[in-house]
Amino acid sequence: MFNSTATASLVVSAALIAGLAVDLALDTALVVPEAQGVIGRPLTPLSYAGVARRTTRRMIYATSVYVATLPRGCATIVIEGTSLYQCGATYYQPSGGRYVVVRVE
Secondary structure, three states: OHHHHHHHHHHHHHHHHHHHHHHHHHHOOOOOOOOOOEOOEOOOOOOOHHHHHHHHOOOEEEEEEEEOOOOOOOEEEEEOOEEEEEEOOEEEEEEOOEEEEEEEO
């Protein structure tokens, strides 16, 4: 009887000590509760978070094709802060009194 009671007491004591250690680690910022990306830590030369932004950024390239009026059913959209008109799979950008066909990549 004494052995099982002593074992149970040791297990409870160990659990309490482990809980206090985790609480202390969280309070003193030894353990970070959330993922935080910081350039240069741990000794990373670049921020890998920026890779996704650079690879998903959409670029707008003007072509040499101009039209005087837009086709019917065009929707106004904004890509990278630029207002464009999307007509099916073709994009147009206002240029003076005309519209230039642009490629969006």
